[in-house]
Amino acid sequence: MEAIEAELARTVTGLKQNAADSRDIAGSGRGWAPRLAQESRLRQLDDRLARQPVEEAGAIDVEIERAVLLGALDRRQDAQQAFIDILRRQPTNFSALNEFGTLLTNMGAIDAACRVYSEAILHHPLNPMGHINLANLLLRANRHAEARGHYEAALRVDPEHAQAHQGLGAVLSDLGDRAGARHHFQKGFRDNAISTLPYRGTKPPVALLQLVSSGGGNIPTASFLDDCTFLTSVIVTDYLDPSIPLPPHQLIFNAIGDADLCEPALEAAVRLIARTTAPVINDPRAVMKTGRISNARLLRAIPGVKTPRTIAMARDSLAGPDGAVSIASQEFTFPLLLRSPGYHTGRNFILVETAAELSAAAAGLPGEDLLVIEYLDARGKDGNARKYRVMMIEDHIYPLHLAISQKWKVHYFTSDMADKPDHRLEEQRFLGDMPAVLGDKAIAALERIKVALDLEYAGIDFGIGRDGELLLFEANATMVIAPPDPDERWEYRRAAVGKILDAVVAMIMQKSAGASRA
Template identity: 50%
Template sequence: MATPLPYRQQLLDDLDRLERRIAEGDPSGELRLGRADLLARLGREADAREAYLALLAVMPGHSGLLNNLGTLLDGLGYTSAARTLYREAVKHHPDHPTGLINLGTSLQKAQAFEEARVHFAAALALAPDSIEANRGMAHTLAGLGDEAAAVPYREKGFRQCPTLAYPYRGEAAPIELLVLGSSVGGAVPIRQHIDDRLFATTVLFADFADPTAPLPPHRLIFNAIGDADLAAAALRDAAALVARSTAPVINRPEAVLATGRAGNAGRLATIPGLITPNMAMLPRASLPDAAAILADHGIAFPCLLRSPGFHTGHHFVRVERPEDLATATAKLPGEMLIAIEYLDASSTDGKIRKYRVMMIDHALYPLHAAVSHDWKVHYFSADMAGSAAHRSEDERFITAMEQVLTRDQLRTLADIEQVLGLDYAGIDFGIDRAGHLLLFEANATMVVNPVDSDPRWDYRRAPVQRVMDAIRALLRARAA
């Protein structure tokens, strides 16, 4: 057996000493809390969770317990349970910045931006120089569409410290992984797929990185800047950083840079069997002439309008008539808007289906089929939980995609993957009544989340795990 790394051996020694002291008595629970923290740092998540949960009855309002258990659960994908714990921490300790920051971060990721801003403001009032609070406020204000207000917080949160290190919990010498990020967001949701028993991970925010400083030690680079519309400048910075390294790169920045919505619609339009929407960039100053501009680009009504850089339906509206443009655009942030031709994905039953296929290391993996009566289809808001029939459609797609899609449709997906040229990406698409694939979105920002514990989703566990295994295999293979 390999000798543990020195810092890991120190954790094991500390754990041994704590357990001997606990055996002598621990009425307050503080020693057992320290033990749970050590178990978490050692990567023994199941043991740590059991230890934390046992302590809730002993010290239900303890700030460290609530925050640390929340962080553990959040890292395991149980975001709702983590948020509940963070709320408890803030309720019992409203003057502790840690709980406020954790709750604000959880809310910001859930796009509950108004509430997140309240908690980040409270944290900054207590700790104005907190890097985490400033970064969180910057992301929150950007999510609210107030980019100008986000800038000073972003500067304070990233300028002096453009890196972030994830804890390493392995027993052997780690593989050093460099993840390139962007301070403005648009990240590939990769952290939960990085095995922290194999990789020691450093995140470098490319748009604040010193171009003359040595790169952090690394054997593999993962470019996690995934949104070309939001983070084009950061992608160009990332390309310059990558050029200074000889390490293998997952999702090369220049390939991601070509995946903006309008760019994809143009370059994928020639793929047989695929229909891409016409698009037009609308400067806000041009809105009085928007109807004429849309007509020139072949965009009829109803059409779609969205602010660049937002996902999951945020700042995204359907406009039925030219006279509705002024009202619709008033709700959207940003100086530039994207007008998108509406592609009718409704089936003969009147329902709309949105399919997602992940593209991992140049192989296709079905992730979901969402069925809804609404044009804006997202799996989390579609008519899935309450409909056994819809879940049955989803199950058939993710377990036997080749029986749901025709051979021509599968070939179209393979052609899209080849043109994108990304190692990690996904495509959201519909199917019209003639059998053509309708492009909704194709980029690297697609999320692969763990399956909820509700038994209704049991059928999803093995197919989703297959995708997650493919992501981890990609990282291991490139690192080799």
Template identity: 45%
Template structure:
């Protein structure tokens, strides 16, 4: 927000508050709503949420207050509350486009892509040209394993809006950031670190940006296009765009381009103390053919093995094939024309449990994020046996408090060498420890998230570790920006 715009907003807020005060108990709902809108524009998120609640106390079905409050709750990751508010909004105002789009985006974020698809379909039925609804529909279809239809909606969503300006609510001169992003969800989760009181952000959707289009002036480039397996075109576009500016770049796209699963298997296995499962990308037709088992054997892959569709995370479209006769049915269930076949390594410890560690790489340093423990082969922190197992949480806490002591020197050296080989400013490494002490790298790339722990007191021990990572990322962004004159291209 420019100083002139802020002055104008502040004057409008004073006028509205004077009107509220003079009206007393007879104050109109619209004045209360205007106050909430102005507070949000000025960056007072807590005050705005309170003002939206004041509006809803007067009119529980106010469409703007329900929609805006739902979006604020979604932005601050209060997903259950946001869902409740937005469901009420679309129930009471079924034709309200903004509420239905916000609900669809929330459903995508919270893992209900089928319901999200239905929400966006209702919007597009009324307004077929709605670019944001097309964008949301692309996200939903991609998660549902329909990449072809997702690509068409992605084109309709971004073809005429390849540079998207985000709101700035700070007081002084912002740090101007050009974020290079993929049009799908193959992005490093760096946007949440760019708070809108410090940074003014323009998102450049690299696949759809005209190479001749002028870029906004910026102090810093943040490359969020982080998954070469999911969206190679976005990473190639980011390489082209990064070459057009002399501003510092976080996560050089050339480094991201070398972090595909198969590339990681080939180069990280050369590091002393590192073991990587064999990984090969194969055409669907090969895996559907009569020679599939022989082809896998030629790549040193035997059963059980793992199959996954490129570009998906969180365990989506990822399966174990225990026997050759299971192969056809599992291949049929996975989306995409290419599939990654991965060696299955049984890393269960003496207690029969799997342990998967995650460390984050930030500006040349390693930070522990979590240790997931459970009996499943497909182990993720949210699905591991952590919530109701105090012993597992205690082991996780020891890892967070003393990563070097838990992992031992050989593993720490190996992780440092993996970080150096990847060359990422921000990213994560998911790994296990083999019986001989080697680090078994399952995945290492820029797209790994650092989710804040839930409010449950059981996760209080995790908060300092997450805060350290957040602080490290924020320091890196400020240090790299350096408050220099913005680059112009």
């Protein structure tokens, strides 16, 4: 228990004020029946524990229920302390460890949650939920081998466990084994395609459906779908039985964003939205038009936009002895880019400098087909590559970040931003005055791309060419709005990111306000 508390102290210090704020909010709700029922139950448990010695049989279960309820009422700091008190007395209690891990995960204390789940597995290796909960966090951190081991351990205990199959499917999908992923998804989502997330608000929620794909390619929504405002039912569209009624909802948020990876899920989403009159954010029919090949072809017609020529070719052909000849026949020259479809954050995406490197490069990427992409040089006069990202929220374009790097593959969290004050100053200028930094030609191009995409939520990654034209890297819905870390170096970014998140929430609230529950 001491090790868990030490880990907790390191990871949740910054959460204490949030917890205090949450207590203030939690105490302000009035009149909503489910909330009143939870508060009534908490009073019953407090009265019972006041009259029942903690040593009596069944007392620990009452304490655990109380701690869980504190978390559900958004009194997270109180819930955290309650679990610590329980585990000091019964450090191997599986229910306490498992529920505490869930609370810490919801608080964002991931390292502490991993330690708690590991402790649960140590003492209860044959309980599949400990393995599954730890594996879910490992998968989130892209620690695929470790996550796979725990999902497989859970399935050895319970070969039909739906959540273990879902998680193992996600691992295999990320690793490029699409056939293996489908096998586990079929087992995991059969009769389990709809799940409703907990709601911790103080008044009646905004009920929405969040549509997702089983194999990834979804918009990350945790930063704006607050569980104190929204009652979210998540639907895995590619495994939904169409005979099952949809949960009550005022709005549909289609979070399926990757047209190259998610075609079956998007087709199922089109059928789903035909069953309801609720407003839809990101019509799946519009999302289906945003694949990389489609974007390269359609958006190049926009004045001021340069898109990279992009085609799909069989990986075996590229990796074979005639790969370079095949490339030349398509009028590609080196250097060029190879990418496995369906991956993001720079994974399975490489620069091939010469024909001699092509075979080995293609052989090392997953998937039957690879995207061959023209290399657009986004380096400035200083030799650094620059990648700008803007978000398009309904009718507005907002600057999100600028990443600067000496490397061709520019990803914000692996770029040189943290160590270069001059780079951060340049990003600050972009966030403060986007038109002045980008120029009229690029701004006009962004406006036209927004109209062409016809999405309420989307992002564009791009560079600026030497003549001021927009060098398009990516334009689709799968863009994450990640709040900055607490580090003071990122203080200048907070207002820009907060403005975007506020715009997303305002859009959702506005669209749901006039909708009757479907």
